[in-house]
Amino acid sequence: MRVTVIGTGYVGTVTGACLSYFGHRVTCVDTDAGKIEKLRRGEMPIYEPCLAELLQLAGARGGIDFTTELGPPAAESDVIFIAVGTPPLPTGEANLCYLEGAARSIGAAMDNRKFRVVVNKSTVPVGSGNLVETLVREGIRDARPGDGKSICFGVASNPEFLREGSAIADSLYPDRIVLGAEEERTLQVLRELYLPLVQQAFDAPVFLPRPAAVTAVPVVTTSLTSAEMIKYAANSFLAVKIGFANEVANICERVGAEAPEVMAGIGLDARIGSRFLNPGLGWGGSCFGKDLQSLLHTAREYGYHSRLLEAALEVNRAQRQLVIQKLQEKLFILKGRTIALLGLAFKPETDDLRDAPSLQIAERLLQMGARVKAYDPIAMPACRENYAAMRIQYCDSAEDAAEGADALVLVTEWKQFARLDLRSLAKSMTRAILVDGRNLFDPEAARQAGFDYSGIGRPQRTAHAPAVPATL
Ligand SMILES: NC(=O)c1ccc[n+]([C@@H]2O[C@H](COP(=O)([O-])OP(=O)(O)OC[C@H]3O[C@@H](n4cnc5c(N)ncnc54)[C@H](O)[C@@H]3O)[C@@H](O)[C@H]2O)c1
DSSP: OEEEEEOOSHHHHHHHHHHHHTTOEEEEEOSOHHHHHHHHTTOOSSOOTTHHHHHHHHHHTTOEEEESOOHHHHHHOSEEEEOOOOOBOTTSOBOOHHHHHHHHHHHHHOOTTSOEEEEEOSOOOTTHHHHHHHHHHHHHHHHSTTTGGGOOEEEEEOOOOOOTTSHHHHHHSOSOEEEEESOHHHHHHHHHHHHHHHTTOSOOOTTSOOOTTOSOOOEEEEOHHHHHHHHHHHHHHHHHHHHHHHHHHHHHHHHTOOHHHHHHHHHTSTTTOSTTOOOSSOOOSSSHHHHHHHHHHHHHHTTOOOHHHHHHHHHHHHHHHHHHHHHHHHHSOOTTOEEEEEOOSSSTTOOOOTTOHHHHHHHHHHHTTOEEEEEOTTTHHHHHHHTTTSOEEEOSSHHHHHTTOSEEEEOSOOHHHHTOOHHHHHHHSSSOEEEETTOOSOHHHHHHTTOEEEOSSOOSOOTTOOSSOTTO
16 A cells, blocks of 8 residues: 655654555655655664664565655555654643644645545544544645545544554554544555554564564454544553552552562562553653643543542652652762763663653752763763753763762663673762662662662562562
């Protein structure tokens, strides 16, 4: 099929690469000429493992190209995806200006040569599918006054569930595909588009073999409104689940229980599940906070007050402050102290800093008069560029960051940090204080290496108690 993807961010580029890998002919469009130039040169505008490799294979299969001109590819396409950003406004509401711009431009590009499906992949509030339809119609009307009635198109919602850092695997082997539309004809086009994915009828790339358990992908077909709600409900649930783990961890710390043991104990219950139960400094990223706020805003518009979702936001805000409290407990005065942060990205394997806990922690420390050093294997250039006003001293390595610092804070659990030589790190610091914000290190090993260690939900542990039961 002929496909256009609007927006070459984390979602759009991955969507385009995968669809073209399945054999579709894809054009990715962005208003940001710099991003398009990079993609044309084969450079990645974002850091996402396996994306460059997949794009190379995609080019030789269905074919993929990049442009700033929406008109020609949209006119040729059977399916047009909208994957533009929907960042939060100060009120918590999603900012739909990019979506609206894209929908009008699609309308302007339409003619009556074929039936096209406009698919909303951006995360948008309930009712946005109807808005897209109206805006496409308006775009048609403005571009072809009097000619609009003969132009047929359908609108669908196809929410995206990929995780940055494992976006390609998530897109090739998803847990499910959600398709929301009001007309069978629209759904039929999308079923055809996704057939290779649903049947897993493509050769798995060598760098991302198909997991044995993945033989077919379930498709959930719903109304437009339900599909839009599914995305918000999924992100809200995950945010609440992490918030729950953090709340329990904070109680564990007070009563002397080991939070990772408690989580392992409850996670084995099939009704609960073990994922997203890791206590830490709270979630970040471009989605959870914005989607929770947007759902709260929608609920308020309908006169409903969601206490649980509000609490999830509040718990997360407080969790990020824990680092400051722990540092104050150890150092008393933070003014003039040097604090080294390990990790800046909101999670490992991405360069994304949107709503990253590291930024809030660094900002608070700087406000309090501390010096902040930081090392992140990937996200430092993005941090320098996007948060230039923040007086962070960027370091060449974790060792460089720790050197002479009064405390070390593990903020992002990059795998390479787990392999650090803790003994030599501790020796190089002015005070060997380690706040492990992601429970990455073994507390006992860190203490033996000379650190005054504190994790999240981990009181002083007795040597005999393993963090994870032997059966796992
Ligand atoms: N990032 C994630 O992990 C993730 C996961 C699931 C869903 N989502 C949702 O997907 C959407 C996109 O997220 P993202 O992280 O890829 O965003 P992003 O900010 O990385 O990329 C959006 C891109 O859209 C482009 N754009 C804006 N208006 C445009 C227009 N009119 N025409 C062409 N291009 C335009 C921007 O220049 C930018 O490159 C959001 O609604 C987000 O909530 C994101």
